[in-house]
Amino acid sequence: MAIDPADLQVSDVLVVGAGPAGAAAALAASSAGLSVTLLDEARQAGGQVYRALPAAFVVDDPKALGPEFLAGEALRSSLRASAVDCRFGRRVWLLRRDNDLGFVADAVADGRSERYAARALILCTGTTERSLPFAGSAQPGIIGLAAATILLKSQRILPGRRTVVAGAGPLLAAVAAGIVKGGGEVAAVVDLNSRLDWAKAGLGMLGRPDLLLRGAGWMRRIQAAGVPWLWRHTITAAEGDETGVTAVTVAPIDAAGHCTAGGGERRFEVDAVTVGHGLVPATEFLRALGARLEWNHGNDCWQPVKDTFGRTSIAGLYVAGDGAGVAGAAAAEVGGEIAALAAVDDLKPGAGRQITPALRRRQNAAARFGRASIGLTRVRSGLVAVMPARTIVCRCEDVSRGTLDEAFGEGARNIGQIKAWTRCGMGPCQGRMCGETLSALASLHGIARETFEPMVGRAPARPVEIGCLTGVPDYESIPLPPSLPSS
Amino acid sequence: MLRIDTHISRGPKVTFRIDGQAITAYAGESVAAALLASGLRRLRTSPGGGGRGLFCAMGVCQECVVEMIDAAGASHVVASCQLEVSEGLELRSRTFVDGH
Ligand code: FES
Numbered sequence: 001m002a003i004d005p006a007d008l009q010v011s012d013v014l015v016v017g018a019g020p021a022g023a024a025a026a027l028a029a030s031s032a033g034l035s036v037t038l039l040d041e042a043r044q045a046g047g048q049v050y051r052a053l054p055a056a057f058v059v060d061d062p063k064a065l066g067p068e069f070l071a072g073e074a075l076r077s078s079l080r081a082s083a084v085d086c087r088f089g090r091r092v093w094l095l096r097r098d099n100d101l102g103f104v105a106d107a108v109a110d111g112r113s114e115r116y117a118a119r120a121l122i123l124c125t126g127t128t129e130r131s132l133p134f135a136g137s138a139q140p141g142i143i144g145l146a147a148a149t150i151l152l153k154s155q156r157i158l159p160g161r162r163t164v165v166a167g168a169g170p171l172l173a174a175v176a177a178g179i180v181k182g183g184g185e186v187a188a189v190v191d192l193n194s195r196l197d198w199a200k201a202g203l204g205m206l207g208r209p210d211l212l213l214r215g216a217g218w219m220r221r222i223q224a225a226g227v228p229w230l231w232r233h234t235i236t237a238a239e240g241d242e243t244g245v246t247a248v249t250v251a252p253i254d255a256a257g258h259c260t261a262g263g264g265e266r267r268f269e270v271d272a273v274t275v276g277h278g279l280v281p282a283t284e285f286l287r288a289l290g291a292r293l294e295w296n297h298g299n300d301c302w303q304p305v306k307d308t309f310g311r312t313s314i315a316g317l318y319v320a321g322d323g324a325g326v327a328g329a330a331a332a333e334v335g336g337e338i339a340a341l342a343a344v345d346d347l348k349p350g351a352g353r354q355i356t357p358a359l360r361r362r363q364n365a366a367a368r369f370g371r372a373s374i375g376l377t378r379v380r381s382g383l384v385a386v387m388p389a390r391t392i393v394c395r396c397e398d399v400s401r402g403t404l405d406e407a408f409g410e411g412a413r414n415i416g417q418i419k420a421w422t423r424c425g426m427g428p429c430q431g432r433m434c435g436e437t438l439s440a441l442a443s444l445h446g447i448a449r450e451t452f453e454p455m456v457g458r459a460p461a462r463p464v465e466i467g468c469l470t471g472v473p474d475y476e477s478i479p480l481p482p483s484l485p486s487s
Numbered sequence: 488m489l490r491i492d493t494h495i496s497r498g499p500k501v502t503f504r505i506d507g508q509a510i511t512a513y514a515g516e517s518v519a520a521a522l523l524a525s526g527l528r529r530l531r532t533s534p535g536g537g538g539r540g541l542f543c544a545m546g547v548c549q550e551c552v553v554e555m556i557d558a559a560g561a562s563h564v565v566a567s568c569q570l571e572v573s574e575g576l577e578l579r580s581r582t583f584v585d586g587h
Contacts, residue, residue, distance in 0.1 A: 041546060041569075048545065053495060053515070054498070054514075054515030054516065054571070055515065056497070056498030056499075056513070056514035056515030057495050057496065057497055057498060057515045058495065058496040059494065059495050060494055060495060060496060061494040064493070064494040065494055065495075091546075128547060129543065138533070138537060138539065139537070139538055139539075139540075140528035140529040140530065140538045140539060140540030140541070141528045141540065142542070143541055143542055143543075143544065144542060144543050144544070146543065146544070146545065147541065147542060147543050147544035147545070148544075150544040150545060151520060151523075151544060152491070155516060155517060155520040156490065156491045156492070156495055156497075157489050157490055157491065157516075157520045157523060157524050158489040158490075158491060159489075159523075160489070161488070161489070182491035182493075183491060183493075184489075240538070242529070242538065243528055243529050243538070244528035244529055244538060244540060245528075271528075392533075392537070395533065395539065395542070395548065395550060396533075396549065397534060398533045398534045398535035398537065427549070428549040428552075429547060429548045429549050429550075432547050432548070433542075433543070433547070433548050462546070463549065463564075463566075465563060465564075
């Protein structure tokens with residue numbers, strides 16, 4: 001690969017992902033006197049939750065942008081004041097172990113290749129949003145709840161003029177309230193959970209009254225705008241034209257996600273839908289490095305095997321934040337600090353601060369809150385069971401549920417067979433969008449989800465232009481064989 | 488009409504083109520967001536002929552890819568949610584069916 005050895009950047013600790021966990025980890029390791037490099041795809045630190053506004057925007061009233069924006073600003077200013085080597089706008093496409101260097105990261109930045117190495121690697125790569133498809137859900141105008149938060153918080157753009165907000169979990173309230181506050185119209189909130197489900201989750205959240213209060217504020221705003229909140233409902237189908245979605249049909253469901261008998265269907269004309277079914281740890285780099293994963297029965301997803309400090313099954317590799325197990329931004333910050341202190345202790349025993357009981361208590365309270373909200377987003381098998389055969393599961397390759405059912409019916413038992421037989425998961429997203437639905441479908445065919453690995457961690461983890469890796473050849477310098485004399 | 492203009496001021500106005508159509512946007516916006524704000528939801532065609540557009544907004548799904556035409560006329564496939572608008576940017580949508 002066209003990387004000059006002089007361009008190799010070596011530090012003691014490499015942190016990938018500059019959200020709350022990664023930023024806190026980098027700050028903690030750096031204050032212990034270690035050299036730290038912090039990589040992120042975005043141009044500024046903050047991750048998805050503490051997301052910054054584009055640098056070209058001027059913030060007139062920071063307080064009005066909410067507590068998460070302010071927390072992000074505090075994090076960004078701590079990083080600026082620190083010795084952490086922040087390398088943002090870097091797209092890491094390969095992470096591997098190296099006998100001499102420890103861990104090596106290959107990244108591209110503005111079309112150039114770069115290579116970083118460190119003895120300790122702290123992965124803080126966050127989550128992917130789980131999105132269970134329905135008939136017509138791949139159309140333009142239908143976006144994720146996480147996508148909607150990015151549009152609202154960072155781009156300051158409404159998803160549409162009239163939007164249905166659907167799915168499960170606290171993001172429903174955050175997004176619907178954000179749309180209303182931004183002057184948009186929410187046609188309805190379509191929630192998989194019942195009032196009682198929320199009340200039960202709320203009990204687990206009592207340790208963080210500040211966050212509960214915020215949620216209550218969102219609900220008040222949504223109610224005041226007269227938005228109907230449809231408990232235990234789901235979108236069953238979306239209609240659209242050449243340009244994208246034009247309407248959705250919703251229907252009541254039972255606790256397992258099956259549509260209840262007796263109708264109750266409603267139709268909403270909309271130009272946007274934002275829908276999501278919970279967050280799951282992004283595992284592609286862990287898979288690529290060979291770290292052990294385990295099935296989380298609470299959140300129906302894979303997560304890394306780790307000790308209470310964030311040490312994974314691979315020496316020198318640590319995880320923190322939602323990528324280590326979804327628990328929310330507040331827990332991520334403390335988790336990042338703890339993982340960094342563990343890394344410091346492993347590299348230079350005694351150099352760092354002690355992990356105090358107070359720090360642990362803070363982590364536990366925050367994690368309890370995060371876990372309570374996870375209960376709301378577990379996968380309902382009924383939602384998957386009722387998906388019509390024509391529903392697109394793999395967006396990249398246009399593979400429908402019907403095609404996948406056929407492949408499972410003919411005996412496909414693992415992701416390799418599914419890929420070879422249907423092309424599902426072989427597109428540029430590498431199975432990140434369809435993997436969750438695919439493994440839920442597998443379980444309908446008698447394959448336990450905890451035995452079905454929906455994706456393989458392969459480089460490049462993100463699409464990169466081949467020219468960035470090889471350099472652009474100078475065609476003049478390529479020796480050409482003399483052309484044959486024409487006969 | 489979709490832009491929320493309270494509490495912040497956007498960057499200076501910039502104009503870029505997609506499939507020859509001029510789009511007005513503001514510095515700092517992503518191409519995908521600027522196109523959405525201009526009412527352009529469909530950005531490409533899937534292998535089966537279906538419309539596709541912005542979905543994850545964070546560079547993971549690749550549903551929002553467009554072609555960026557550089558000064559030499561070469562095209563680069565980029566996720567439009569990860570590309571910032573800039574004056575004079577030339578883009579082409581992938582709304583053809585490539586028979587793949
Ligand atoms: S919308 Fe997913 S990569 Fe741009």
